[in-house]
Every structure is written in structure tokens, then in C-alpha cells.
Amino acid sequence: MSEIRNETPLIEVRNLKEHFPIQVSGLKTKPLKAVDGVSFSIKRGETLGLVGESGCGKTTVGRTILNLYKPTSGEIIYDGKPIKTAADIKEFRKKATMVFQDPYSSLNPRMTVADIIGEPLDVHKLYKTKEERQARILELMDYVGLNSEHAARYAHEFSGGQRQRIGIARALAVNPEFIVCDEPVSALDVSIQAQVINMFQELQEKLGLTYLFIAHDLLVVRHISDRIAVMYLGKMVELADADEIYDHPMHPYSKSLLSSVPVPDPNIARANKRIILEGDIPSPLNAPSGCPFRTRCRYATDVCAQSMPEFKEVKPGHFCACHNLENVD
Amino acid sequence: MNLKKLSMHPDLDCFAPASEAEKEYMVQMRPSSTFFKDGVKRLMKNKIAVISFFVIVIITLCSIILPMFWPYKYDQMLGVRPGRPVNSSYNNLAPFEYGEKELERMAEGEKIFPHIFGTDAQGRDYFIRVVYGARISLAVGFFASLIVLVIGLTVGSISGYCGGKVDIVIMRIVDIIYSLPDMLMVILLSTVLKEVLAPLIAGTVLEKLGVNMISLFIVFGLLYWVSMSRQIRGQILSLREQEYVLAAQATGARGKWIIMKHLLPNCISVVVISTALQIPSAIFTESYLSFLGLGVNAPMPSLGSLASDALNGMNSYPYRLVIPAIVISLIVLSLNLFGDGLRDAFDPKLNG
Numbered sequence: 001m002s003e004i005r006n007e008t009p010l011i012e013v014r015n016l017k018e019h020f021p022i023q024v025s026g027l028k029t030k031p032l033k034a035v036d037g038v039s040f041s042i043k044r045g046e047t048l049g050l051v052g053e054s055g056c057g058k059t060t061v062g063r064t065i066l067n068l069y070k071p072t073s074g075e076i077i078y079d080g081k082p083i084k085t086a087a088d089i090k091e092f093r094k095k096a097t098m099v100f101q102d103p104y105s106s107l108n109p110r111m112t113v114a115d116i117i118g119e120p121l122d123v124h125k126l127y128k129t130k131e132e133r134q135a136r137i138l139e140l141m142d143y144v145g146l147n148s149e150h151a152a153r154y155a156h157e158f159s160g161g162q163r164q165r166i167g168i169a170r171a172l173a174v175n176p177e178f179i180v181c182d183e184p185v186s187a188l189d190v191s192i193q194a195q196v197i198n199m200f201q202e203l204q205e206k207l208g209l210t211y212l213f214i215a216h217d218l219l220v221v222r223h224i225s226d227r228i229a230v231m232y233l234g235k236m237v238e239l240a241d242a243d244e245i246y247d248h249p250m251h252p253y254s255k256s257l258l259s260s261v262p263v264p265d266p267n268i269a270r271a272n273k274r275i276i277l278e279g280d281i282p283s284p285l286n287a288p289s290g291c292p293f294r295t296r297c298r299y300a301t302d303v304c305a306q307s308m309p310e311f312k313e314v315k316p317g318h319f320c321a322c323h324n325l326e327n328v329d
Numbered sequence: 330m331n332l333k334k335l336s337m338h339p340d341l342d343c344f345a346p347a348s349e350a351e352k353e354y355m356v357q358m359r360p361s362s363t364f365f366k367d368g369v370k371r372l373m374k375n376k377i378a379v380i381s382f383f384v385i386v387i388i389t390l391c392s393i394i395l396p397m398f399w400p401y402k403y404d405q406m407l408g409v410r411p412g413r414p415v416n417s418s419y420n421n422l423a424p425f426e427y428g429e430k431e432l433e434r435m436a437e438g439e440k441i442f443p444h445i446f447g448t449d450a451q452g453r454d455y456f457i458r459v460v461y462g463a464r465i466s467l468a469v470g471f472f473a474s475l476i477v478l479v480i481g482l483t484v485g486s487i488s489g490y491c492g493g494k495v496d497i498v499i500m501r502i503v504d505i506i507y508s509l510p511d512m513l514m515v516i517l518l519s520t521v522l523k524e525v526l527a528p529l530i531a532g533t534v535l536e537k538l539g540v541n542m543i544s545l546f547i548v549f550g551l552l553y554w555v556s557m558s559r560q561i562r563g564q565i566l567s568l569r570e571q572e573y574v575l576a577a578q579a580t581g582a583r584g585k586w587i588i589m590k591h592l593l594p595n596c597i598s599v600v601v602i603s604t605a606l607q608i609p610s611a612i613f614t615e616s617y618l619s620f621l622g623l624g625v626n627a628p629m630p631s632l633g634s635l636a637s638d639a640l641n642g643m644n645s646y647p648y649r650l651v652i653p654a655i656v657i658s659l660i661v662l663s664l665n666l667f668g669d670g671l672r673d674a675f676d677p678k679l680n681g
Contacts, residue, residue: 124580
């Protein structure tokens with residue numbers, strides 16, 4: 001949400017694929033196409049929201065960008081340089097970090113808060129003296145609104161919201177430029193969600209951070225994101241500015257997804273008609289041919305079964321992958 | 330409290346703001362409790378475990394301290410004096426009996442330290458031999474478990490963390506070792522190693538301990554780590570799926586760091602428990618190897634070899650067999666009970 005924007009993207013992902021081998025029988029394996037050809041870029045200081053239903057590969061995109069999973073193919077270009085070798089990755093780890101979904105399992109129960117937050121400092125040896133480390137940890141705790149008295153405590157002594165703050169402080173420890181937020185608020189209750197989201201925004205303004213914000217709560221994503229990408233079954237189906245995608249969704253899947261957002265005003269809610277999808281999301285092991293959404297799409301035609309629609313710029317800054325855009329009302 | 334007549338609400342004018350001291354009183358910071366403290370607290374509630382712990386401590390302390398100021402040595406034959414014929418009156422004394430010379434000296438009013446358990450066939454004080462035997466047995470149990478711990482921990486954590494092919498290879502090796510008849514292997518290896526090791530350790534401190542003891546440690550190192558490594562691997566397999574491990578990977582931590590900082594501290598309870606249960610099993614193995622004549626070198630006693638020697642005079646001197654047997658049982662039983670107590674106190678799966 002900050003105003004500083006360079007035109008060169010901070011991070012660019014080109015045709016990223018992540019296929020996991022799944023054992024079918026004996027020695028035979030079959031690729032599970034968790035992410036299947038995703039391309040996007042994020043500008044410095046920008047927040048890209050990534051939405052989609054469970055199992056569509058959002059989390060895998062986030063983890064693959066950080067090289068937690070080795071990408072099957074595709075390129076990740078950070079600040080103009082592709083991330084390939086182990087040395088690149090090591091350097092990249094100091095600039096890109098992650099906030100995890102579950103504040104309970106993402107903190108080691110045997111470590112004190114100071115050790116959890118200080119771990120990235122230890123790993124990258126970012127301090128010279130013990131005092132320097134301690135000072136940095138207290139500074140980070142102050143950033144995320146934790147009391148310095150909490151440093152010697154264990155994670156299980158904290159509430160969900162406080163734990164997530166610890167996780168955020170850990171992500172900030174190396175002074176990163178880019179943070180992948182993997183559903184950082186979905187495990188928290190609503191009042192805490194608001195606090196944490198606002199903290200994300202304050203930190204972005206203060207430290208000039210760039211976020212990839214993965215979520216399934218569409219209201220949260222709209223609140224924090226500059227642009228939003230919609231994923232379905234390992235593929236990106238639509239990408240546009242946050243307001244544009246909310247006001248004029250193009251892809252039939254995005255339309256249906258956005259029609260499911262609850263509206264606080266009952267009059268408007270009644271006027272909106274929900275587009276209810278039939279069937280379930282297909283298994284990524286047996287993805288449909290052509291467009292992955294065709295099995296549940298009202299507008300599907302023969303061409304949808306034959307080829308995957310191109311992910312093209314329909315309006316300036318608005319990308320969409322659909323064969324029958326002109327028919328979609 | 331004054332209530333308003335109509336609404337029955339408390340009258341707000343009756344409330345006074347809290348003073349600083351009162352505010353202070355309301356904020357009670359509980360001292361942070363660690364997993365370890367909680368475990369110790371639970372352990373302390375288990376009476377059997379506490380008693381077993383004290384039995385172990387007492388036996389260990391006795392076996393370390395008593396030989397220091399006991400008037401007799403474990404290998405001192407009381408009837409043998411240089412330049413004099415062997416006085417056989419010291420051999421096979423019953424508890425609290427004395428040899429000829431000692432009786433004479435006592436008649437002169439001298440105080441003689443009693444032979445609490447009598448003496449053995451060579452006229453050696455049996456009590457100090459039992460104490461010494463307990464010392465050897467405990468030392469064997471402790472060091473053998475240490476070897477098992479180090480090897481099992483290393484192999485298990487590498488196998489669990491790396492997974493995939495590394496895991497398959499290591500686990501097949503473990504399976505092979507598991508399927509060997511361990512008794513046979515121990516006896517076989519001790520016999521073979523005896524030949525190999527004897528020239529190697531001649532003249533060193535280890536010689537006093539005996540080739541058998543060294544080969545026993547080697548056998549332990551080679552064979553007994555497998556169950557430990559399996560347990561550790563099982564723990565690590567489930568722990569490495571935790572998100573905090575992924576978080577550590579995201580910060581750029583390497584395998585060694587993750588194992589040392591994240592995985593092992595979280596399976597410490599399994600480690601402590603299986604080590605505690607490994608000690609009695611090692612003592613047991615040492616005892617029957619000694620019993621079979623494969624244990625410590627004479628005149629060094631161990632509880633097993635004492636029992637073995639006592640077999641010859643079982644009808645006349647049954648206490649010589651019973652005493653070391655009781656001490657072995659006591660050590661093994663209390664270690665096992667203590668190990669069980671540790672498991673109950675530290676294994677979170679058992680206490681919900």
C-alpha cells in the first residue's frame with residue numbers, strides 16, 4: 001500500500017512448475033501437479049494477494065518461490081537475478097522470509113521466544129556480540145508489539161495472536177525485503193486478525209516490505225493487497241488490481257469466488273446473486289485436459305477441453321485465462 | 330455494597346480507583362515453567378520412581394566411595410603374607426568370622442574391622458568384592474549405554490532427517506543387525522576380539538580392565554544401538570514434518586543445525602528414557618557374560634563373575650551366590666522402575 005513503486009519488479013516468477021512424485025503402485029510414480037505453470041511479478045513495496053480454494057496450490061507457490069521445494073521447472077528472478085545455485089539461494093534467504101499459517105506448530109516448543117526470533121540471526125551470523133544479538137531481538141519484539149519481558153518465555157505460554165507476532169518477528173530478523181505470508185491470519189480469531197493485518201501494513205510502510213499474501217479470506221486479501229491473483233488447480237486464472245478484480249471479475253471462477261464473499265449490508269447481499277459451483281475441485285493427480293476449470297464451468301465449450309487458454313492481458317493490468325471471455329456475462 | 334434502590338445496580342460512587350500497590354498486586358507474573366520442570370514435578374509424585382532413584386544413587390555412591398577407605402582390598406588375600414606360609418584359616422570365612430591372626434589380635438584388645446559377608450575361597454573380603462563388582466557392573470552399564478546412545482542418536486537422526494534412499498539403506502542395515510542372534514554374536518565377537526585386542530592394549534590402563542570388557546563395549550557399540558536408532562528415527566520422522574522445521578529451513582538453516590536445535594531437543598524424552606532402560610540391559614548382559622566366563626579378567630570382580638565363582642560352593646556357602654544376585658536384581662529393578670517413572674513423567678503421549 002505504500003507509494004514507493006519502481007517499475008522493475010522485485011521478484012518475478014516465470015512459468016513455475018512444482019510436480020510432486022506420488023507413488024501409484026510399487027515403483028511407478030505419477031506427478032501431482034501442485035503448481036503447473038504460474039507466472040507473475042511483484043513490484044517493490046507492493047502486496048500481491050493470492051487466493052483460491054483449499055488444495056489449489058497457493059501454499060506450494062509460496063514455498064517454491066522461497067526454494068523450500070525445488071521447482072520442477074520455471075524461473076524465479078529476484079531483483080533482476082535468477083535464483084539457481086546454492087549460493088544464490090543462501091543469499092536469497094537473507095532477503096526473503098516467510099510467515100507461516102499455524103502459529104502453534106511453526107514455533108519450536110523447546111525454544112524461548114528470544115531464541116526463536118534470534119534463530120535467523122544465528123544461522124546467518126548477523127551479530128558480533130551477545131549484546132548485539134539481544135538488542136536486535138528486543139528491537140524486533142518491539143516492532144511486533146511484544147513486551148521485552150516475554151523474551152525468556154516459551155512459545156506455549158502465549159496466545160495465538162502473540163505467537164503469530166513471534167513468527168512475524170522471526171521473519172523480520174534478517175531485515176528482509178520480501179515476505180511470503182502463508183495464510184498468516186487464518187488460524188486467528190477475527191479481532192486478532194484485524195490487529196495482525198494492520199501490523200503487517202504498518203511494518204510494510206515502516207520497513208518498505210514487499211508481500212506475497214496468501215489467503216482464502218477474500219475480505220482480508222482485499223484489505224491488504226494492491227493486486228490480487230486467483231488460482232485454480234495449480235494454475236493462475238486471473239490477475240488484476242484489487243479493486244478491479246472485485247468490481248469487474250472476468251474469469252467465471254473468480255466471479256463465483258467473489259460472489260461468495262459475505263456482504264455486511266443485507267440489502268446489497270440480497271441483490272447480489274450467488275454463483276454456486278457444482279461438483280468438487282478435481283484431484284490435481286487427474287487434472288482435466290485443457291482448461292482445469294471446464295468441468296465446473298457454465299460456459300465451457302469444446303475448445304476448453306482441447307487446450308489450456310492463454311494467460312493474457314485482457315485490459316491494461318488485468319490478466320485472465322479463459323477461452324470464452326466474450327460469452328461470460 | 331450499596332445498591333441503587335430501583336435498578337439494583339451498584340452505586341458507582343462507592344468505587345475508588347485502585348492504588349499503585351493494588352494494581353501491582355493484580356499483576357502476578359507466573360515464573361515460566363519449562364518442559365523439564367514439569368517433568369521433574371511429575372516424576373517427584375511417583376513414589377516408586379523416587380525410591381528407585383535413591384536406591385540407585387546409594388548403590389552408586391557406595392560403590393564409588395566405600396573402596397576408598399575400606400581396610401581390605403578386592404584382590405587382597407588375607408591369609409597370604411610375604412615370606413610366610415599361607416594361612417588357610419582366612420579362607421571361606423562365614424560372615425562376621427575372623428581369621429587366626431585376627432582373633433589373636435582381638436584377644437589383645439585390638440579392634441578388627443569385621444568381614445561383613447565373610448571371605449571367599451582365596452581369603453578375600455567378600456563385601457568389598459561385591460562393592461567392587463557393583464562398581465564394575467554400573468560402569469559397564471553406564472558406558473555401554475553411552476556408546477549405544479551416541480551411535481543410536483547419530484544414525485537414527487540422520488536416517489530420520491534425510492529420509493528417502495539414505496533412510497532405506499540405513500534401516501535395512503538395522504534390520505540385518507536386528508535379525509542376528511545377539512547372544513551368539515556377543516559370545517562370538519568377544520572370543521574373536523580377545524585375540525585381536527590383547528596385544529593392542531598390553532601395558533595400558535585398559536589392560537587392567539581386561540580384553541573381555543573392551544570387547545563387551547565394542548559388541549555393545551556394534552549391536553545394541555539398533556533399537557535406539559529406530560526409536561529416534563521414528564520420532565524424527567514425525568517431528569521433521571512440523572512447521573517449525575520448515576521455518577528453520579526457510580531461514581537457511583542446514584541439516585545439522587536443524588537436527589541439533591530442533592529435532593533432538595524435541596525427542597529428548599525418548600532419548601533419556603531409552604538410555605535409562607538401556608543401562609539395566611547392559612548390566613544384565615555383562616553379568617551373564619561374566620557368569621559364562623567371558624566377563625572381566627580375574628582378580629577384578631563383577632557381580633556376574635562373583636555369582637559364577639560362588640556356584641562351586643553353592644551348598645556350603647549359598648550366601649555367596651545370593652548376595653551378588655540380589656545386588657544385580659536390585660540395580661536392574663530400580664533402574665527399570667526409574668526408567669518407567671521417567672517415561673511416565675516425560676512422555677507427553679502417555680499423560681495426554
